[in-house]
Amino acid sequence: MSEVQLKKKKEELEEEHPMEHLLRMERMPHIWCPTCGIGTAVTAFLMALEKSQIPLKDTAIVSGIGCTGRVAGYVKLDSFHSTHGRAIPFATGLKLANPKLKVVVFSGDGDIIGIGGNHFLHAARRNMDLTVVCVNNFIYAMTGGQCAATTPITANTSTSPYGNFEQPFNLPYLAASCGAVYVARWTALDVRRLAKSLTEALQKKGFSFVEIICPCSTLYARRNRLGTGLDLMKFYHDNSVIKHGADLSELDIGFQSKIVVGKFIDRERPTFIEGVNQGLRGVLKEKFVEYGGPIDDD
Amino acid sequence: MRFWRKPLDADKLQIPHGEIHIIRERCKGCAFCVEYCPKDVLELSTEFNLKGYHPPAAKNAEACVHCGLCELLCPEFALFVLEKKEEEKGDKSITPCKEVEKVES
Ligand code: SF4
Numbered sequence: 474m475s476e477v478q479l480k481k482k483k484e485e486l487e488e489e490h491p492m493e494h495l496l497r498m499e500r501m502p503h504i505w506c507p508t509c510g511i512g513t514a515v516t517a518f519l520m521a522l523e524k525s526q527i528p529l530k531d532t533a534i535v536s537g538i539g540c541t542g543r544v545a546g547y548v549k550l551d552s553f554h555s556t557h558g559r560a561i562p563f564a565t566g567l568k569l570a571n572p573k574l575k576v577v578v579f580s581g582d583g584d585i586i587g588i589g590g591n592h593f594l595h596a597a598r599r600n601m602d603l604t605v606v607c608v609n610n611f612i613y614a615m616t617g618g619q620c621a622a623t624t625p626i627t628a629n630t631s632t633s634p635y636g637n638f639e640q641p642f643n644l645p646y647l648a649a650s651c652g653a654v655y656v657a658r659w660t661a662l663d664v665r666r667l668a669k670s671l672t673e674a675l676q677k678k679g680f681s682f683v684e685i686i687c688p689c690s691t692l693y694a695r696r697n698r699l700g701t702g703l704d705l706m707k708f709y710h711d712n713s714v715i716k717h718g719a720d721l722s723e724l725d726i727g728f729q730s731k732i733v734v735g736k737f738i739d740r741e742r743p744t745f746i747e748g749v750n751q752g753l754r755g756v757l758k759e760k761f762v763e764y765g766g767p768i769d770d771d
Numbered sequence: 772m773r774f775w776r777k778p779l780d781a782d783k784l785q786i787p788h789g790e791i792h793i794i795r796e797r798c799k800g801c802a803f804c805v806e807y808c809p810k811d812v813l814e815l816s817t818e819f820n821l822k823g824y825h826p827p828a829a830k831n832a833e834a835c836v837h838c839g840l841c842e843l844l845c846p847e848f849a850l851f852v853l854e855k856k857e858e859e860k861g862d863k864s865i866t867p868c869k870e871v872e873k874v875e876s
């Protein structure tokens with residue numbers, strides 16, 4: 474390559490993308506495969522972060538293990554990359570230790586719903602004040618394409634070579650029945666609507682949950698002969714239906730079936746900290762001291 | 772340009788124009804930007820970047836209306852669009868694109 478060409482390439486790389494102040498650029502390029510949709514989901518999240526105007530220094534992001542689990546490492550916020558499935562318990566601890574923080578959990582379906590499913594149920598039940606973003610690509614991607622709790626019936630995975638015949642979770646239904654106060658689902662192609670939903674979720678007090686249906690080209694699409702991530706995006710384009718407030722029990726996703734997206738739940742319920750404070754105030758009366766985080770020494 | 776219903780204030784509307792910046796070395800050639808640009812501005816080039824992918828190129832840069840969809844869809848943070856300052860006004864190529872996007876989002 475000539476020196477002129479190299480110089481041109483270098484100049485190009487020095488151009489600054491408007492999202493760069495929210496990313497750890499020294500870690501780019503990220504590990505995600507070509508036509509994987511996780512990067513798009515992250516862009517929508519960064520846009521929502523900017524729009525929601527929550528102070529970035531009071532925001533923390535927690536991920537577990539998996540392809541989506543890398544997000545905490547790429548976003549320039551206080552972040553933690555926890556062990557497999559334990560993003561929500563770590564985030565719960567973070568929130569309780571410092572209730573002023575806005576804590577976001579950004580991880581995959583395998584991590585949040587599969588390995589860490591129990592934590593998900595209880596955080597939603599308690600209405601822990603977290604924003605949980607779950608990127609659902611229907612498979613355990615990073616670990617080698619195993620069958621997940623979200624794999625549609627008949628889909629091929631490395632541990633279901635003849636097809637999966639277990640009923641997958643319907644995530645919005647699960648979240649809502651456990652008590653989440655905000656529940657939405659979008660595909661990675663609906664970037665603008667997704668960003669709007671994420672903004673609302675970030676501003677919501679209590680357990681807010683956003684599911685992002687996202688193409689995994691290398692494992693899910695390849696094993697099921699569905700083409701590339703771009704083909705899956707085209708599939709979402711033709712087969713997703715917006716239905717706000719839809720009947721949650723009808724949100725199951727079959728193999729290459731219609732995908733119902735939209736905002737399904739937006740309600741109010743006392744958060745964990747509010748509930749405990751209120752309860753103890755009633756019991757302890759004048760001895761009660763409200764919990765608002767660690768006591769400042771200065 | 773085809774339109775279904777001409778806005779009454781078409782002659783007063785100013786169509787935004789975007790200036791597309793492609794960081795070619797960062798691109799992984801997924802073509803999301805090419806496929807979903809509402810104005811069909813981009814195409815995958817035949818040239819290779821250092822990673823061996825074909826980054827997009829603007830084949831019709833003047834048509835860009837700064838809707839920002841390509842920038843949002845790009846999973847690699849490899850493409851962004853800045854507003855190009857406008858000199859001329861008028862309805863030469865009115866497009867409902869930007870307005871529609873605003874209503875939906
Ligand atoms: S394995 Fe799948 S989910 Fe993971 S980065 Fe590749 S395409 Fe994305």
Ligand code: SF4
Pocket residue numbers: 789791807808809810811812813834835836837838839840841842852
């Ligand atoms: S900003 Fe919109 S019109 Fe311009 S290139 Fe991107 S997608 Fe196309």
Ligand code: SF4
Pocket residue numbers: 797798799800801802803804805826827844845846847848849850
């Ligand atoms: S969306 Fe980004 S990564 Fe994909 S082809 Fe366009 S510039 Fe390259």
